[in-house]
Amino acid sequence: MRPIAAALSLLLATTACTTMDAQPPAVSAERLVAPILTTPDAVDSSTFAQPQVARVTHVALDLALDFERDRVGGTATLDILARPDASQIVLDSDGLQVSRVTDGRGNELDFDIGERVEGKGAPLTITIGNARHIVIAYTANPQASALQWLDPEQTAGGEYPFLFSQGQAILNRSWIPTQDSPGIRQTWEARVTAPKPLDVVMSGILQGEPEDLGNGRRAFRFVMDKPVAPYLIAIAAGDIDFRAIGPRTGVWAEPAILDRAHWEVADTEDMVKEAEALYGPYRWGRYDMIVLPPAFPFGGMENPVMTFLTPTFIAGDRSLTGLVAHELAHSWSGNLVTNAVWADSWLNEGVTSYFENRIIEEIYGEKRAEQEAALSFAAIEDTLAEVGTDAPGTALHQPDGTDSAGSAIVYDKGAAFLRTLEHEVGRERFDAWLRQWFDNHAFEPATSAMIYEDMRKNLARSEAEAERLRLREWIYEPGLPANVARPDPAAFATVDAAAAAYGGSRAIPAAAAWRKWSSAERQRFLQKLPQELSAEELAQLDRQLGLAATGNNEELFLWLELALANRYEPAVPKAEAFLAEVGRAKFVRPLFATLMEEGEWGRPIAQRIYAKTRPSYHAVTRGSVDKVVGWKE
Numbered sequence: 001m002r003p004i005a006a007a008l009s010l011l012l013a014t015t016a017c018t019t020m021d022a023q024p025p026a027v028s029a030e031r032l033v034a035p036i037l038t039t040p041d042a043v044d045s046s047t048f049a050q051p052q053v054a055r056v057t058h059v060a061l062d063l064a065l066d067f068e069r070d071r072v073g074g075t076a077t078l079d080i081l082a083r084p085d086a087s088q089i090v091l092d093s094d095g096l097q098v099s100r101v102t103d104g105r106g107n108e109l110d111f112d113i114g115e116r117v118e119g120k121g122a123p124l125t126i127t128i129g130n131a132r133h134i135v136i137a138y139t140a141n142p143q144a145s146a147l148q149w150l151d152p153e154q155t156a157g158g159e160y161p162f163l164f165s166q167g168q169a170i171l172n173r174s175w176i177p178t179q180d181s182p183g184i185r186q187t188w189e190a191r192v193t194a195p196k197p198l199d200v201v202m203s204g205i206l207q208g209e210p211e212d213l214g215n216g217r218r219a220f221r222f223v224m225d226k227p228v229a230p231y232l233i234a235i236a237a238g239d240i241d242f243r244a245i246g247p248r249t250g251v252w253a254e255p256a257i258l259d260r261a262h263w264e265v266a267d268t269e270d271m272v273k274e275a276e277a278l279y280g281p282y283r284w285g286r287y288d289m290i291v292l293p294p295a296f297p298f299g300g301m302e303n304p305v306m307t308f309l310t311p312t313f314i315a316g317d318r319s320l321t322g323l324v325a326h327e328l329a330h331s332w333s334g335n336l337v338t339n340a341v342w343a344d345s346w347l348n349e350g351v352t353s354y355f356e357n358r359i360i361e362e363i364y365g366e367k368r369a370e371q372e373a374a375l376s377f378a379a380i381e382d383t384l385a386e387v388g389t390d391a392p393g394t395a396l397h398q399p400d401g402t403d404s405a406g407s408a409i410v411y412d413k414g415a416a417f418l419r420t421l422e423h424e425v426g427r428e429r430f431d432a433w434l435r436q437w438f439d440n441h442a443f444e445p446a447t448s449a450m451i452y453e454d455m456r457k458n459l460a461r462s463e464a465e466a467e468r469l470r471l472r473e474w475i476y477e478p479g480l481p482a483n484v485a486r487p488d489p490a491a492f493a494t495v496d497a498a499a500a501a502y503g504g505s506r507a508i509p510a511a512a513a514w515r516k517w518s519s520a521e522r523q524r525f526l527q528k529l530p531q532e533l534s535a536e537e538l539a540q541l542d543r544q545l546g547l548a549a550t551g552n553n554e555e556l557f558l559w560l561e562l563a564l565a566n567r568y569e570p571a572v573p574k575a576e577a578f579l580a581e582v583g584r585a586k587f588v589r590p591l592f593a594t595l596m597e598e599g600e601w602g603r604p605i606a607q608r609i610y611a612k613t614r615p616s617y618h619a620v621t622r623g624s625v626d627k628v629v630g631w632k633e
């Protein structure tokens with residue numbers, strides 16, 4: 001099967017931008033319309049859209065942010081590419097209050113919001129007739145799942161409210177009426193108003209200075225002239241300042257943390273250069289970041305030209321900047337070439353995790369890269385030990401209905417696959433292959449079947465080599481193929497010996513040695529400690545290594561997890577403070593899960609803390625922790 005040629009139903013085409021009422025279009029009149037895929041494996045079950053009938057090619061937002069009522073509302077003007085006989089377009093929506101839909105001339109169009117499907121929202125069907133340019137007037141629900149409205153107390157400054165969005169995977173339909181599917185790429189522009197003195201940033205290029213509207217508000221304009229998957233439209237607003245890093249890189253953060261944030265990400269301009277040297281030009285113009293308040297549910301989100309970051313990666317020593325390398329790498333894997341369906345999210349995350357490690361190697365050297373790869377590999381082994389090497393959820397391609405074994409597969413096994421290919425064919429051939437993959441599929445969706453065919457054609461030199469590389473097994477089968485490239489055991493030789501010594505005689509590393517270790521080494525040591533420890537042993541570890549007092553949140557998390565799993569009372573106040581401040585699901589969910597596993601001791605603690613902290617978490621974090629603690633509204 002050669003899915004590429006057969007699948008491009010609406011080939012590259014340009015559509016003229018119809019002029020909006022009063023304002024000239026900010027995007028040039030000729031816009032690139034990205035192809036969509038129509039093979040069965042590229043049909044997205046998480047959208048109501050029928051893109052082969054009618055699809056959105058451009059979104060123009062004109063929105064006002066209302067911090068009094070936690071609402072965003074205004075209009076979305078959509079450009080549509082449709083079959084001549086198409087009379088309707090189906091959009092995704094979730095909780096949107098649509099007041100009116102009109103065509104480009106202001107004529108009313110009929111619309112209907114269908115029945116809501118849990119986790120998917122509801123179809124918004126609009127009778128378009130001949131209209132290929134429609135205006136939707138709407139307001140998002142204050143509980144919109146993509147948006148988090150923070151009270152001033154949840155910010156570092158404590159004085160102003162804050163807003164941020166998280167669109168991936170299918171949350172943007174809660175604030176933007178469009179076709180919310182990663183395979184339906186759209187260009188977009190936005191005009192957003194916000195009360196002074198708040199600044200607004202988006203995942204598009206800011207156009208000029210904000211306009212003072214004279215009513216205590218300012219208007220900000222943004223343009224994304226490259227077609228992107230709509231989950232990548234993102235917004236943040238708050239009392240934030242900007243500081244440049246290099247000519248095309250910089251960071252936004254609240255004034256109170258801008259110094260620390262700027263120092264931590266100072267290697268970013270160099271990272272962009274190294275990433276370009278590896279896999280081709282950075283095609284998005286600027287690369288800026290915003291460090292958000294700690295309620296942000298993820299480590300980072302690769303929103304184009306404006307990566308969103310948790311502040312929990314700030315360790316004061318740049319030891320956790322793999323996060324920045326990761327989000328930057330998504331500018332190629334994920335944002336440039338995008339999984340057409342979430343069943344293939346390893347194409348975004350696995351390729352990115354591999355690429356991240358290559359950037360780390362260039363910036364910080366082989367040793368750190370090898371250690372971080374070894375931590376990643378240990379995560380695969382832990383997951384396989386837990387769910388079994390034949391669990392269907394451990395295949396990279398995850399067809400609908402499979403219960404994925406999680407990030408250790410999508411991210412870490414995906415990275416191990418590419419690492420194995422690199423070892424098998426050599427770095428030079430591998431890098432040339434990956435670069436052509438990005439070049440040949442730039443601004444397009446992709447599937448597992450496509451990368452499989454591409455590897456057979458452009459990486460393997462023969463059918464026999466394709467067989468030897470075990471390409472099909474890697475992508476479609478559970479577990480780890482026999483040719484897997486394992487990390488160098490020497491990467492953690494010192495630390496593993498120290499952990500073994502502790503396991504035997506409870507000998508704790510000297511504090512001076514501990515401080516000299518890399519963060520990856522300290523994390524490895526904490527992961528290798530015996531699962532069962534007494535209160536006295538935990539107290540000694542904490543005293544000697546200063547675990548509860550560390551400023552490194554990855555290490556603090558491992559310490560808290562270990563301590564809570566051993567019902568160590570002195571760790572509870574620290575855990576409670578951490579859970580009250582940080583909303584990052586990677587930390588929050590396992591800590592609640594650990595408490596819940598500790599029965600009579602831990603459950604009441606988990607339930608007591610969660611009742612207090614739940615309102616401060618993003619919907620993503622609430623969704624995962626609700627299940628863990630059995631929360632009922």
Ligand SMILES: [Zn+2]
Pocket residue numbers: 326330348349352
């Ligand atoms: Zn990622």
